[in-house]
Amino acid sequence: MSIPETIPIIGASWDDVLFVLFAVAMLGSALLVVTLRDIIRSGVAMIACFAALAGLYVLLGSPIMAATQVLVYIGAISILVLFAIMLTQTKSGPARLVFQTQWWAAAIAAVLLVVVLTAVVVSTDWGAGPPQESTTSDVARLLFDAYTLPFEAVSVLLLAAVIGGIFLAKRDPSGDEAGR
Amino acid sequence: MSMAVVTWQRLNVVGKILAIAVPVLIALGLVTVGVAILAGPFAIEFVGDNVPLLRFVAAIGAVLLLTIPTAFVVIFMELKVIARMNLRVGPDRVGPYGTAMSVVHGLKFLSKEDFAPLGVDLQVFTIAPVVVFVGSVMTFLVIPFAPGLFGLDMNVGVLYLFAMGGLTVVGLLMAGWASFNKYSLLGGLRSAAQMVSYEIPLTLSLVGVVLLAGTMSLNQMVLAQSGSIADWYVWQQPLAFVIFIIAGIAEANRSPFDLTEADQEIVAGFATEYSGMRFGFFFFAEYVNVFVVSALIVTFFLGGWTAPFDWPFPVAVAIDPLAWGVGSLVAILALPVVGTLVLAAPFWLSSRITTLQALVIGFILFNVVAIGLVLGWAFVSLDWVSGLFWFFAKSYVFVFFFVWLRGSLPRVRIDQLMGFAWKWLLPAALLNIFVTAAAIVIVNR
Known part of the structure; x- marks a missing residue:
């Protein structure tokens, strides 16, 4: 008696159920990011959203993408965002943020984003059949063979960003008129 | 009535x-x-x-259960070893040599009031210890304990490990913020800055090992080091070994890098407002982390479960009780009695104790001898038993090393800590990558 391939009554496969669960979790927490009024809670909801996305990557047969998602987006970017918020916010300040004055700009941006995404989804040839498992060596081969130039260009861009950051953060040795 | x-x-x-x-x-x-x-x-x-599914469920359960004895042993070592280093006796009341002291600590946490001060963000405050605990426990899942004895042989094992390490930071930051206390917030911010900084040299120091092994699966890495003691990566990657130990101590928030809970400066850091079992979870996670970092050092650089030398006496003891027929039944029934009597005889003859006392001593001795024989037989003839032995022996050497460091080194300052990570460890790790890659290219040419 093995566990059936599909769910008995609905007929959906287990992967589909997991996909729906992760997708609902992702969209739900993404909604929470914009609806919650406490900015730290929004940040925590964003982390949950990234985690659900990592789950989707695992379902699509790309564990390296999922691990990188958790490592970079949860372990580094979200941490830095929360870090910056905590350094700049105090509990004595306005706890409830007032974004609502910019709702029309946000609405226009959201509609534009939907249009762009729809165009991309419709125009892409998705191929047929189940997703292929991608291993680390596959990704490495692509990255250092077919896409070497973009990879190096990104490296140079990041180096420039690092140098720029150091330059901006550097104190003027004479002590006056820093950052000119 | x-x-x-x-x-x-x-x-x-x-x-x-x-x-x-x-x-x-x-x-x-x-x-x-x-x-x-x-x-x-x-x-x-x-x-x-459903073997694969049940194996996974069993692995998760075993991983969760394994954290309890691990944390208890590490806590006891911390109490006792530091006490000896301070010329104290340490715990000696509960259990033989105070071995049950960590159990008492655990029960104490359970019996304390679960208190949340006014002004905390209760939901985040409640989730934070869980996130920290899960982040540390999940790393157990990919550690190979013995040949064939691992939770999951992931082909992105190294990435997974560091991803789970990142989860711990999220938990500490959440705890620091939600506590509504300036010291907690300082502790959370310090932990974020420290762990994000030290994660980089930690990850980069492993790139050399990944290059040598040609895989990111921890199990495959151990297999690549099997052979003799000369195959361990510590000889080919000494710089990475040192960087990994230093950055690992910082990742586990251990002294001399325990800035996040420096009690002389910021009370108890992120854990200031926590009490009861929530506080217990933080400490559980910390002690589990000590073991995990030790186990990772052993796995990446010291051959994991491989023995440092071949067992010099190759014996293949195949015991087949069924072949003896009725004789085995007689042996099983008679052996304890005969063993107890033989071991009790010298005590009964030599000193003036009663017959009953001599029999009790003989029985205890017989049990010790029998368990020793069974364990010795298992060590010699089952490779996973000897693998487990070597893995835990090597790991606890490093646990002892961490406790030793805590007993002997003073805490560094926060600016020294950050400067050391970025100005020394990071360039050293990058140098290690270049040297390793160049060496591999030259050797394979």
């Missing part, structure tokens, strides 16, 4: 407990036998058909 009530009142406490427990146990046993007879064949079939 009826007979039953009078009899009940005459029983002492142990008698009352037994009077309730024995019928319950008998009933439970009968039910178990009945269920086993009725559902046994189905259960066996189910297990046979």
Whole structure:
């Protein structure tokens, strides 16, 4: 008696159920990011959203993408965002943020984003059949063979960003008129 | 009063407990036998058909359970070893040599009030210890303990490890913020800055090992180091070994890098407002982390479960009790009696103790000898037993090393900590990558 391939009554496969669960979790927490009024809670909801996305990557047969998602987006970017918020916010300040004055700009941006995404989804040839498992060596081969130039260009861009950051953060040795 | 009530009142406490427990146990046993007879064949079939799924569930359960003895042993080592280094005795009241002291600590946490101060963000405050704990425990899942004994052989194992390390930071930051306390917030911010900084040299120091092994699966890495002691990566990657130990101490928030809970500066850092088992979870996670970092050092650089030398006496002890027929039954029945008598004889003859005392001593000695023989037999003939032995022996050497560091080194300042990570460890790790890659290219040419 093995566990059936599909769910008995609905007929959906287990992967589909997991996909729906992760997708609902992702969209739900993404909604929470914009609806919650406490900015730290929004940040925590964003982390949950990234985690659900990592789950989707695992379902699509790309564990390296999922691990990188958790490592970079949860372990580094979200941490830095929360870090910056905590350094700049105090509990004595306005706890409830007032974004609502910019709702029309946000609405226009959201509609534009939907249009762009729809165009991309419709125009892409998705191929047929189940997703292929991608291993680390596959990704490495692509990255250092077919896409070497973009990879190096990104490296140079990041180096420039690092140098720029150091330059901006550097104190003027004479002590006056820093950052000119 | 009826007979039953009078009899009940005459029983002492142990008698009352037994009077309730024995019928319950008998009933439970009968039910178990009945269920086993009725559902046994189905259960066996189910297990046979779903081995991968059940193996995964068992691995998760084992990983969660394993954290408890691990944390208890590390806590006891911390209490006792530091006490000896401070010329104190340390715990010596509960259990032999105070070994049950960490259990008492655990029960103490459980019995304390679970208190949340006014002004905390209660939901985030509650989730934070769980996130920290899960982040540390999940790393157990990919560690190979012995040949064939691992939770999951992930081909992105190294990335997974560091991803789970990142989860811990999220938990600490959440705890620091939600506590509504300036010291907690400082502790959370310090932990974020420290762990994000030290994660980089930690990850980069492993790139050399990944290059050498050609895989990111921890199990494959151990297999690549099997052979002799000369195959361990510590000889080819000494710089990475040192960087990994230093950055690992910082990742585990251990002294001399325990800035996040520096009690002389910021009370207890992120854990200031926590009490009861929530606080216990933080400390559980910390001690589990000490073991995990030690286990990772052993896995990446010291050959994991591989033995440092081949066992010099190759023996293949194949015991087949069925071949002896009735003789085995007699042996099983007679051996304990004969063993006890033989071991009791010298005490009975030499000193003036009673026969009963001599028999008790003989029985205990027989048990020690029998368990020793069985363990020795398992060590020699089962490779996963010897693998487990070597893995835990090597890991606890490093646990001892971490405790030793805590007992002897003063805490560094926060600016020294950050400067060291970015100005020394990071360039050293990058240098290590270049040298390793160049060496591999030259050797393979």
